Amino acid sequence: MDCLVFRAKSEYAKFRKPYTTTSALTFLCIHPPAVKGLVGAVMGIDKIDLYKETSNLKIGIQVLSPVRKDMQTLKLVSMKAERDLFSFPVNAEFLRGPEYRIFVSWLPDKLDELEERLKKQKPVFTPYLGVSEYIAKLSYETRCDTEIINGANSVESIIPSRFINIQHSDYHIFTDNIPVCNNEKREYTGYEKVLFAFREGKACSLIGKLKRDIYGIDGNAVFFFE
């Protein structure tokens, strides 16, 4: 399987949980629909075409930075009140210093363009992590042919918990219920409880028997969301 690898990092990120309104909370890490948005920004795909254009994109995500959530206060302008309330402060959750390794598999000509744009630092739109003021730095890593690892017993990318019989170790396991697919109206239609692990502040492999295909890329065992 043809696969392209790049890194995305920023000082901040916010992947808003849609059911939280003014006081927004963030998911623990970037999720597949957000990766599609990021790839869409690099390729210059319009918002209305994004769903169709990226429907056959396969995505693997590795969380490289330790998860650090924090709250910040924002002032929102009231859209309804005419005279009583002009603006009001809200707490908003965000992630500090996020960094991800993203694996994408797509149509060869699409990957050619994505590769070219990442290598030459030519994203069509300005890439960001969740909200426009958290501009992202993207760096191309590699493009290679990947193959399924037979009898894999560890994984470096995030993976739905139902696909691994996890073996407990001295690592810290992070878990969150993240959106994995959406529809044309940009509503999240499916969630998965995913897992990833850290040891002494560094990303590490999750060990356990895997129940789905895992691909080997550059020394990493990766699960792809389809």
Place this chain on the structure above:
Amino acid sequence: MANTREYLLIWDSTMANPNGDMLNDNKPRHDEVTGQLEVSDVRIKRFIRDEWQATGHNVLVRTKKDDAGKVMSCTSLIKEIVTDSGVKENDLPAYLLSEYIDVRLFGAVITKPKYDITGPLQVMWSKSVNPAEIKFMQGNSAYSSGEGKSQSTIWSKYISPYALFKTYAVYNDNTAKRQGIEVSEEDLNEFTKALINGLINYRSTSKNQMPRLLIEVVYKEHRIDGELNYVDVNFDTDKEEVRDISQVTLDLEKLAKYYENKKDSIDTIRIYWHGSVKVENLLDDFEVIDI
């Protein structure tokens, strides 16, 4: 049309509260783990918008009061613009884009009629390079809070002695083109002018900041680095103890390397710097500007 470009502004805040956190006793926004201070994108854009307003530009996102002295909502502000200009509802976005420089560069969300205009110029949240101390201060005011008091009121606030910030921004030509926004070279000159002068001119008991170095990398062909973090800030003293720009040296060696490597796609690198800052490794190819 203006080409894509990136900006890195280095500025400092002395004995002030660069950006208060309203729900946290209005302490300067900060990262509790590293001690670095933070400033939101909208704080920076406010400096710029206020400067634009003061120099005669039309600015849409501003606090305006109606005849009764009440702050107007977005809806009533738009209604007033529509009435005063006689512009038709369908032509409103085009009208706002041509008349208001902040809409042209930063975009706008208008509630009624509903329009989203994505701005081609994005400003990132800023972080201080040094971990900065936050001090609690109290004092006596001249007046009492009401009649019949034997003492005047006591004020209290948080300030930080010294914080040196990096602020990154990017102007994306593709975003402007895709939305049919006409951004001129002059608009972007007005942006840099307002960025520098806005920081200088906005003074209050809580704000006291000075732009020290501005880098503007203008590309020949579209390119976005994503952070433009090519200035090393070296302190003569411990990071925690720095209190003045004279203790700081800004090294442009990495920027010079970036320029050498990407020469084919870079049109110009413009540099503005404040007289009191020490700068190292400034290439002759860089265009030094005065604002």
